[in-house]
Amino acid sequence: MSLADSDRELVVEELGREPTPAEAALFENLWSEHCAYRSSRPLLSAFESEGEHVVVGPGDDAAVVSLPGDDDTYITMGIESHNHPSYVDPFDGAATGVGGIVRDTLSMGAYPIALADSLYFGEFDREHSKYLFEGVVEGISHYGNCIGVPTVAGSVDFHSDYEGNPLVNVACVGLTDEDRLVTAEAQQPGNKLVLVGNATGRDGLGGASFASEDLSEDAETEDRPAVQVGDPYAEKLLIEANEQLIEEDLIESARDLGAAGLGGASSEMVAKGNLGAHIELERVHQREPNMNALEILLAESQERMCYEVEPDNVDRVEEIADRFDLGCSVIGEVTEGNYVCTFEGSEAQRASDDSSGEQSESGERETVVDVDAYFLGEGAPMNDLESEAPAQPETDRPDIDLEEAFEAVVSSPNTASKRWVYRQYDHEVGVRTSVGPGDDAAIIAIREAEQGLAISAGAAPNWTSTAPYDGARAVALENATNVAAKGATPLAAVNCLNGGNPEKPDVYGGFEGIVDGLADMCATLETPVVGGNVSLYNDSAAGPIPPTPTLALVGTKDGYDAPPLSLVPDADTDLLLVGDRGLAADEFSLGGSEYLARFEGSDAFPVVPEEPATLVETIAEIADDESTRAVHDVSHGGLAVALAEMVTDEAGLEVSLPVAEDDVAGALFHEQPGRVLIQTNDSEAVREAFDGVAPVASLGSTTTDGTLTVDIGDADDGSPLEEYDAETIRELRGTIEDELA
Incomplete structure (x- = not known):
């Protein structure tokens, strides 16, 4: 960690002296x-x-x-x-x-x-x-x-x-x-600052500055000390302890210890209230021996919270922390002055901390930080940077066999099923999902x-x-x-x-x-x-x-x-596509599509629908209508992927694309946002709802055979794609699961 020369000049001008090593490191991070x-x-x-x-x-x-x-x-x-x-x-x-x-x-x-x-x-x-x-x-x-x-x-x-x-x-x-609402704004001088949670170690030192630099080729080994180590079981205890503290109205303000650790959290808290603090760093409960002032101040050890607590409530806060087996330290108090951190350490600690802070007459306690909290948090000058508009893409559309394109896009890791990911998450805990x-x-x-x-x-x-x-x-x-x-x-x-x-x-x-x-x-x-x-x-x-x-x-x-994403097995329903400007104008822009990413092409990005707020509101209304059986957003991978995702073993689709043969790839794979597929047993009601809001196209009807077929308009030469059943579609969409199972 090192403070840039231009920043150091500003700090020296504000302080009227050279910053201590702890101050310099704190400024460098904040x-x-x-x-x-x-x-x-x-x-x-x-x-x-x-x-x-x-x-x-x-x-x-x-x-x-x-x-x-x-x-x-x-x-x-x-x-x-x-x-x-x-x-x-x-x-x-x-x-x-x-x-x-x-x-x-x-x-x-x-x-x-x-x-x-x-x-x-x-x-x-x-x-x-x-x-x-x-x-x-x-x-x-x-x-x-x-x-x-x-x-x-x-x-x-x-x-x-x-x-x-x-x-x-x-x-x-x-x-x-x-x-129950609490904020991070310190409220009153004389209130105590209480640190609750895990003990402080040396992990995550300089994490904020590390996150503000380009990654080097050897980052995986050289920067490992800047990465924090988590303890979710301590976090769970902290969640429940915090709930108890809030329920008993014991907290005046609070801040999570994240970037820049204790120094970041405590200084930002008092700065928001235009106040200061006096913190005695050796009071922080520690898990490693001989930690020096800078390490205690800037370590980003996890599962820690800083609370502002009225003096009369400190004992109760300590009792709750003890009940949940959490460390608890009264580390200082809110003041009307500067943000001040002092440190009284052993000879070994002082030897590892080349601090040049002012020492008291006893020579035992030194002031390692003494700065205006607001300047520390808000004094950084903004960068004035040059910008250059990105180049516009040229039109270069590949001519790919439709079946090859369909299978490549549907099986792409970007559009494939993410079940491998979310099946590892407990998404029902808390019984609210x-x-x-x-x-x-x-x-x-x-x-x-x-x-x-x-x-x-x-x-x-x-x-x-x-x-x-x-x-x-x-x-x-x-x-x-x-x-x-x-x-x-x-x-x-x-x-x-x-x-x-x-x-x-x-x-x-x-x-x-x-x-x-x-x-x-x-x-x-x-x-x-x-x-x-x-x-x-x-x-x-x-x-x-x-x-x-x-x-x-x-x-x-x-x-x-x-309404579900997947089709409901009901042969008496229609499938409507809402909001597709390309279909309405017979013009399709493929820019940004997975189709072009798979086959190395380029094109202009699609134009978003007019009146998007009204469109979104109307989609929500229709989704909740009793005649609506299923709704699915059309996005990554375009219409091809959305259709495939709706098919189940019990419900399939017979789709007829109202486009010319030359436009089938554009219709299937363009990724204009703001489109939805709606399975409904009242097509007229959907058309009336979107009248003047967005185009509505009838794509076909639902079947009960679990297959997807796609025809071109009223053409007699059949489907541009082979028929895909639900099992084949699942196999195509299983790219991630198959590879990582």
């Missing part, structure tokens, strides 16, 4: 890209974060949103990236990402009720990608299952540009109410409000690498369509904005594109973006990652039931 958003913050004002139901917006550990029609019930939303740690140590890197976002939820006075993981790796056929993939999934499943929080939604994408830098983005939803993973969106029962909470999360690297702005708009619409397909209307969203090295103008230009695209579509959908995370410097010897705007979006509906 002024890093990971903590200070120096390259991204100037762009983030594009997001609209206010709304009727927004209680706490961006800037806290998690956002808080009230439910429509029930202002007494709140949900919390947060999202976190653990990208570099998951490359170095996929199991612990991913596991501690889960632990961190769960503790962000706890710090708002909420109980965690659902997780969503969005994962991005290099090409699936590369051994290193599979190694990372398996380790990350194992880490998420181990941690989530042990703490009893269901992982109910998410996404998995494979793309060659993630080979040297995978992404692990994890979102968490919590449940609270007005009386009404619709689990494998569907367009999950639904969690919020019984306190008699509402279903639909959750969708993910991005689309093929889309945003082709067209960052338009692709990001499509990502937002895609997630909104997912929740609408379950009959829910969007409520709020959080994002995790992942990019490469922002100092490269073309990379920063792509990052600007995804920010603006996501912000524009969320505003159009009237869905406030209430929080998020930024992860830059996702660059390695293999090059930068695609600009990746993961969005976790929630919607609400009355009740917990939803």
Whole structure:
């Protein structure tokens, strides 16, 4: 760890002296890209974060949103990236990402009720990608299952540009109410600062600065000390202890110990309240001998919370911590002055800490940090970076045999079944899961409000690498369509904005594109973006990652039931395709499609539907109509994959594409967002609902033989594809499971 020369000059000017080694390290971490958003913050004002139901917006550990029609019930939303740690140590890197976002939820006075993981790796056929993939999934499943929080939604994408830098983005939803709500803003001088949870060790030192640098070729060995090690059993105890502390109203403010450890959490807490603190570092309960001041201050050991507690309540907090077998230390108090950390250590500790802080007259206690908390947290200057607009793709469509293309796209790891992933997750623990993973969106029962909470999360690297702005708009619409397909209307969203090295103008230009695209579509959908995370410097010897705007979006509906994704065995129903502009205009853009990714082509990105907010609202209404039997979003892999996913052993489809023979590939494989397939026994009602909103095309009818057949319009020469039965489709979609079983 080292403080940049330009930053050191600012610090010296503010302090009027040289910083101590502990201060320099603290500034280096808290002024890093990971903590200070120096390259991204100037762009983030594009997001609209206010709304009727927004209680706490961006800037806290998690956002808080009230439910429509029930202002007494709140949900919390947060999202976190653990990208570099998951490359170095996929199991612990991913596991501690889960632990961190769960503790962000706890710090708002909420109980965690659902997780969503969005994962991005290099090409699936590369051994290193599979190694990372398996380790990350194992880490998420181990941690989530042990703490009893269901992982109910998410996404998995494979793309060659993630080979040297995978992404692990994890979102968490919590449940609270007005009386339980806590924030990270310190309230009152004289209140005590209490550290509860695991003992502090030397793991994760410099994690924030490590996350703000490009990955080197030897990162897997050289940077392993920067990766934290998780203990989910301690986290479970911390969850329950936190619940008890909140129920007894013992907490004034709280902060999870994440990036920059105790120094980050405690300084940010008091800075939010325009206050200071005095912390005696040797009071921190430790698990390793002879830890020096800097190590205690910056270690990112997991399963720890910092609480502000009124003096009269400290004894009760200690009793609860002891009941749950958690460590507990009263480490200092809130003050009206600077953020001050002192240390009284042994001779061995002082020998390992070349601190030049001021010592007291006794020579035993030294002041290792004495700075203004607000300057420490907010004083980092923003970067003024050059950007370069990405080049527009040319049209280069391969001419591929349709059966070959169909089988390649349906069996692609990107569109294949993700059952291998989610069958490792306990997605029913907590008995709130009404619709689990494998569907367009999950639904969690919020019984306190008699509402279903639909959750969708993910991005689309093929889309945003082709067209960052338009692709990001499509990502937002895609997630909104997912929740609408379950009959829910969007409520709020959080994002995790992942990019490469922002100092490269073309990379920063792509990052600007995804920010603006996501912000524009969320505003159009009237869905406030209430929080998020930024992860830059996702660059390695293999090059930068695609600009990746993961969005976790929630919607609400009355009740917990939803139409299925798969066909219902009913021969008297029709299949309608809603929202396909390509079919309506006989023009198909294949840009960003899995079809072109498989066969190395390029094209312009599809145009999103007009009036997307009205479209999403109408989809949700029709999904809940009693005449609707099944609804499925059309997205990655296009119509071909969506049709294949709906077929079951008991229900098949006879589809007739209303296009010319030359347009069949475009119709089957283009990936315009905002489309759904609807199985209905009242086609006229669907057409009336979407009249003036979106085009509706009749594709055919449901059968009971479990096969998929596709014809071209009224042509007499039969199907352009062979007939596929449900078993064959399952075999095609079993790519990941077959390879990793």
